[in-house]
Every structure is written in structure tokens, then in C-alpha cells.
Amino acid sequence: MLLAIDIGNTNVTLGLVNGETVVAARRAATRAASTPDEFEVLVDNLLRLDSASMADVTAVSLASVVPALTGVATLMGERRGVPLLIAGSGNMPMPIRVQRPTEVGADRLVNVVAVARLYGTPAIVVDFGTATNFDCVSRDGAYVGGAIAPGLELGLEALASRTARLPRIELQEPAKAIGTDTVSAMQSGVILGYRALTVGLLEKIRNELARAEKVDPTNIQVVLTGGLSAAPWARALPGVDAIDPELTLKGLAILWALASGEPTVDGDTTVGWTGSAAGSIHIISEHAE
DSSP: OEEEEOSSSSSSEEEEEOOOOOOEEEEEEEETTHHHHHHHHHHHHHHHHHTOOOGGEEEEEEESSSSSHHHHHHHHHHHTTOOOEEEOOOGOSSBBBBOGGGSSSSSHHHHHHHHHHHSSSEEEEEEESSSSEEEETTTTTTTEEEEEEEEHHHHHHHHHHHHOOOOOOOOOSSSSSSSSSHHHHHHIIIIHHHHHHHHHHHHHHHHHHHHHTSSSGSSSSSEEEEETTTTTHHHTOOTEEEEOTTTHHHHHHHHHHHHHHOTTSSSOOOSTTTTOOOOGGSSSSSSOO
């Protein structure tokens, strides 16, 4: 049983992968100050919600944007004696065509791996997390850049914490844009405004990518992921081909399969993308039971 772990700034997401299937996914708030013992207890407790435990885990595939917890998760793998792969720019099975590849978040790169393999290219991944990431994939499967916007909940938190009289509100789409009280006015600005931001930026990015790849914009796959990707306002976004909240976990499973020579989630062990090779992925820590 492979354990895929995505450590984000807001949430830690776990996925149990059996063969080609993510059989269970759980999420908890990120605590960057967690000790190795606390992190292991958290992981074990989340697994127990699905009648599993760390004793069932035979390998770990990790993407992390929280350096302190990267070390904590690595130590957990070492103490448990399981193989561990940490995703990063140095072990991606595709070209990374940006000025500073090492600055790209591991979760963004893993999403690109997954969308190219599972949905086709060229493509755009929109990941609704602490930040909203727009990541672009060329026809040959390369990561070619994107955009980063503040996340919806981050904007809402800023409104509530940086103003004296604005309350915390429920993320519910209002019936109209003109609010008649504070709550409905905030819901309009936060949700309808954020939807407009997403639609406008996505359209501009799609047109630029289409010109660069010499394809019609309608031929570019757009996939939503992240904790808010299944929200009603996100489901109504125009031009979206798929919503896959587990995209990052699936990408981590694909990376592990390429590293270990096992079948990937689409049943293939070959990469097949220009400039990529399974041998470029390495397991950073492996200890026998």
C-alpha cells in the first residue's frame, strides 16, 4: 500500500493507493511546528478512519511546500523503514521550462505530471488551495509556467482579520451581485469577485498557451483540483473539462510507479514525454524491513 502525502500551507492531504486506485483520501490542518511523533500520530489517526494504519504502508510518495514538515515526514519514513520518494524539480519526468525550476512548488509539478498523463496535453491545472495556482503544460508534456493568485479563503481571512467591523462569513454564493447587507455584500465581493478573477485569468492564460502551442484554445484541457475545486461556484466555471480533487495524490502515485517500475494509474510504466526518463526519478531513502 502506497501512502501519498501532499503537505500544503493550509492542509496535509493523505491518500492510500492500492495498485492503480486512490482507495482513501483524508485531510487535516497543517501544523508546521509538529514534532515527528505528533506528525506520525496524525498520519496514523487519519489512516485509521479508513481501517488502515502505518503498518499497512509499504512506501511513501511525498510532495511538500513546508520545509519543516518535509524533514519530519522523512524521519517518519526512516523510522518506519519504508521507501520514501520526495517530489521536486530534480526528479520530474518532464522538462521544466522556466527560469528557476527549483523555485516551483512540488505540488505544482506533481499536478502537471498527473494532468499530462491522465487528461492529455496541452493543459492547464487550476489548483484552489491557500494560493490559487494556474499551471501550464505544453503539447510535449513540459511544464512551461503559470500564475499564482491569493486563495479565496486567504482573501476572506484578510478581510476578517484586517478590518474592525467585517465578520467571518460562510462561503456561499449570493443570489445577486448587489448585496443589501454586510454578509451578502462580502459574499458577492469574495465569491463572485473571485470567480471573475479565475475566469478572466484562465481565459488569458488559455489564449497565450494556445498561441504558443499553435492549437485552438478549445483543445487545451482545463482541470480543477484542490480543496475548493468541488464547490458549487467552481463547478460552474466555463471551459472546465474535469474536476479532480485527488489530482495531486494521483500524480504522486504516478511518480512512485515510475521510480519503482510498477504500472502507473493508467496502467503504463513508460513516460513517453519528450526529454523525460523514468531513470531520472530516484528514491531518496530506502531501508529494509
